[in-house]
Amino acid sequence: MDQRISFVTLPVADLPATRRFYLTGLGWEAHVEVPGEVLMIRTGQHLVLSLWDRAAFSREVGELQSGPGVPPLTLAHNVATPAEVDEVLATARGAGASVVQPGEHRDWGGYTGYFADPDGFRWEVAWNPGEIGRLVLPEEG
Template identity: 70%
Template sequence: MDQRVSFVTLAVTDLERTRAFYVDGLGWEPELDVPGEVLMVPVGERLVLSLWDRAAFEAEVGEPALSGPGVVPMTLAHNVAHPREVDAVLELARRAGAAVGEAVVREWGGYTGYFADPDGFRWEVAWNPGPIGLRVVPETVIDATPGE
């Protein structure tokens, strides 16, 4: 089996609110938009974010094991090439209505912050000047300083 992820699917409680956040607020372009059912957005060369109405998701896949309050034990990450882009993306998310935390310099040398989409899914916005950061964003500036 090839090492590959083709789709990341999130079951959402209000697809219209989710569409407003991602499409209208963040400016993402859907590739497939079936009102009341699913919104699919290309997010990488061969990767699609599928935002699926929760009732339709549960009908096909089953009820999620984690249905209570709190944070889903996963994150999605959006890596950027420069620390100032972390702040810019977090501000865009804030304007789109997201709950946003402040970005901080991490002990491993990067600069990251988080926002929550309308269903509480956490997105990390990260500048990672290390080898794995360069793997996902080859044009990463490795000698930048957060706040510049």
């Protein structure tokens, strides 16, 4: 089996609101869209973010469990500089996200902050100066 992740699928409570946030607010582009069911956004060379209406998701996957607190998952968007962390957080705020933690320098040497999308999923925006941080950035040029 190849070592990779192809899709990240998240169930969402209000697909039209999620669509507005990601497409209109963040400026991302849909790759596949089935109104009322799913929105798929290509987020990497071989990676798709699949945002499913909760009811459609549960019909295929099974009953969802939820409760108070933060969903037990974070997504990350890595950038090349600390200033870009703050820029992405500002863009997310402008799109309607709540910034749950502004950018700050971390003990491990990086600079990160977090925002929450309309369903509360946490996105880490990170500058990681190490080798693994450079590995996940798009190639320049």
